[in-house]
Amino acid sequence: MTMTAVGTPGLLTEHDDGPVRLSHDPRRLLILADEAGLTGRGGAGFPTYRKLAAVAAGVERPVVIGNGAEGEPASGKDRALLTRAPHLVLDGLVLAAEAVGAEKVYLYVPADIAPALRERAATRAPRVTVVEAPDTFISGEESAVISRIEGRAALPRDKRRLVVESGVRGAPTLVQNVETLAHLALLARYGPSWFRSRGTPQEPGTFLATLSGAVRAPGVYEAPYGVPLGELVNLAGGPSADLQAVLVGGYHGAWLPARAEVPVSRAGLRQYGASPGAGVVVALPASACGLVESARIAGYLARQTAGQCGPCVNGLPRLADTLIQLARRDRDTRLPGEVERLLRLVAGRGACHHPDGTVRFVRSSMATFAPEVRMHLAGYCTAEGASDV
Amino acid sequence: MSERLHIDWTACRGRGLCTELLPEMLDLDEWGYPLPRQGLSVPRALSNPARQAVGLCPRQALRLQTEAAS
Ligand SMILES: Cc1cc2nc3c(=O)[nH]c(=O)nc-3n(C[C@H](O)[C@H](O)[C@H](O)COP(=O)(O)O)c2cc1C
Ligand code: SF4
Ligand code: SF4
Numbered sequence: 001m002t003m004t005a006v007g008t009p010g011l012l013t014e015h016d017d018g019p020v021r022l023s024h025d026p027r028r029l030l031i032l033a034d035e036a037g038l039t040g041r042g043g044a045g046f047p048t049y050r051k052l053a054a055v056a057a058g059v060e061r062p063v064v065i066g067n068g069a070e071g072e073p074a075s076g077k078d079r080a081l082l083t084r085a086p087h088l089v090l091d092g093l094v095l096a097a098e099a100v101g102a103e104k105v106y107l108y109v110p111a112d113i114a115p116a117l118r119e120r121a122a123t124r125a126p127r128v129t130v131v132e133a134p135d136t137f138i139s140g141e142e143s144a145v146i147s148r149i150e151g152r153a154a155l156p157r158d159k160r161r162l163v164v165e166s167g168v169r170g171a172p173t174l175v176q177n178v179e180t181l182a183h184l185a186l187l188a189r190y191g192p193s194w195f196r197s198r199g200t201p202q203e204p205g206t207f208l209a210t211l212s213g214a215v216r217a218p219g220v221y222e223a224p225y226g227v228p229l230g231e232l233v234n235l236a237g238g239p240s241a242d243l244q245a246v247l248v249g250g251y252h253g254a255w256l257p258a259r260a261e262v263p264v265s266r267a268g269l270r271q272y273g274a275s276p277g278a279g280v281v282v283a284l285p286a287s288a289c290g291l292v293e294s295a296r297i298a299g300y301l302a303r304q305t306a307g308q309c310g311p312c313v314n315g316l317p318r319l320a321d322t323l324i325q326l327a328r329r330d331r332d333t334r335l336p337g338e339v340e341r342l343l344r345l346v347a348g349r350g351a352c353h354h355p356d357g358t359v360r361f362v363r364s365s366m367a368t369f370a371p372e373v374r375m376h377l378a379g380y381c382t383a384e385g386a387s388d389v
Numbered sequence: 390m391s392e393r394l395h396i397d398w399t400a401c402r403g404r405g406l407c408t409e410l411l412p413e414m415l416d417l418d419e420w421g422y423p424l425p426r427q428g429l430s431v432p433r434a435l436s437n438p439a440r441q442a443v444g445l446c447p448r449q450a451l452r453l454q455t456e457a458a459s
Contacts, residue, residue, distance in 0.1 A: 158397040158398070160397070160454075309401075310421070311418065312398070314422075345418060349422070350398050
């Protein structure tokens with residue numbers, strides 16, 4: 001993968017001016033986050049200020065966790081950040097910990113990059129404990145992160161109580177994506193007006209995008225929210241083939257037609273049922289079959305259920321099998337109805353949002369590739385090089 | 390204050406009593422798991438059977454929460 005830094009200062013530029021301190025008033029970070037309008041970069045886009053404030057308001061001393069698990073196969077931005085600019089992540093982690101008065105601070109990352117980060121973290125105060133994330137899709141889900149930090153398997157838990165109220169061993173817990181933490185570090189250095197100078201008034205700032213598929217230079221790029229899809233693809237060298245669709249937001253995201261003018265922001269993507277999520281963009285060439293690709297991803301998602309909740313464990317494989325039948329051009333006109341029935345059956349019925357993310361993805365597949373669905377049901381495929389599943 | 394039934398899906402093993410005690414609220418899906426008919430808000434009239442279901446679930450997978458807390 002290649003990386004570029006757009007403008008300076010950026011998330012992936014190799015500046016290191018030493019740790020930032022807001023020493024006289026660590027809680028000022030909350031005000032900065034609020035004024036900047038910073039939102040989480042881990043997928044859900046929740047306002048960071050509100051999480052910081054909720055955790056800081058707890059009675060017990062909180063725990064702060066930097067989440068760098070990045071279980072999403074099409075995403076590489078957290079790894080890029082943790083290897084190119086680890087100081088920003090550690091700065092942000094320490095700033096957040098000081099702001100909420102945390103007692104324990106953790107950094108949760110894939111095993112292969114843990115040693116280097118452990119070495120770097122050793123030079124910091126307060127102490128940052130580096131914990132290894134297993135290589136599964138759901139290992140970065142916040143309650144799975146908490147289970148792992150507690151020494152158990154990285155499996156999601158029932159969320160009768162919010163993590164910000166009761167997380168690691170019952171303490172108020174802040175789980176923040178590592179990119180969100182890096183933004184906090186830059187925000188502490190350069191301030192909210194600098195932060196707001198990019199992006200849109202409603203969705204300020206930049207995000208790290210991971211571009212893959214039919215682009216000339218796949219990799220991680222920093223771009224402002226609202227960037228037109230075509231410009232974002234051009235950052236990655238432009239399309240390497242005619243594009244028919246793009247998957248935005250990753251495997252829990254949504255397909256949309258490859259229209260260059262679509263703004264990559266929550267507002268711009270809403271009409272497609274999509275959102276920037278964690279910044280994943282996969283470009284699908286016109287030569288590929290969208291249904292085959294969707295069935296492949298649905299199969300992956302089904303295999304990644306954590307095996308805990310009945311409707312997810314039973315429903316996701318059924319959903320994937322039905323999509324595979326569609327992709328294979330089984331001439332059974334009941335298949336789209338069966339997909340819709342299964343989507344309704346699994347939605348909202350799990351301890352984590354894995355079923356809901358899968359529902360979003362499959363629903364967008366059926367909508368974006370509706371003409372292909374009709375062709376397949378008649379036994380044909382529109383893709384040039386269509387191969388069987 | 391209205392109540393809401395919370396299902397801990399990691400604990401529920403299906404085929405249980407809840408769908409029998411609360412047929413107005415819960416259907417059974419094809420795998421034997423409770424399927425909310427219309428959300429999980431508990432109508433006042435079903436408050437008692439809901440409490441019973443919570444108490445009798447062999448997996449302690451059910452809880453009653455006040456609507457605001459959920
Ligand atoms: C199945 C699943 C997997 C997730 N994986 C990750 C992940 O790998 N990294 C991450 O930061 N957030 C992940 N999340 C989101 C986290 O639950 C959580 O919202 C996030 O870490 C909060 O950080 P943020 O507010 O800074 O975005 C995942 C969520 C789900 C439902
Ligand atoms: S909803 Fe699925 S992925 Fe999430 S905890 Fe339950 S079984 Fe695991
Ligand atoms: S009684 Fe409990 S374990 Fe049985 S189906 Fe209902 S919730 Fe699940």
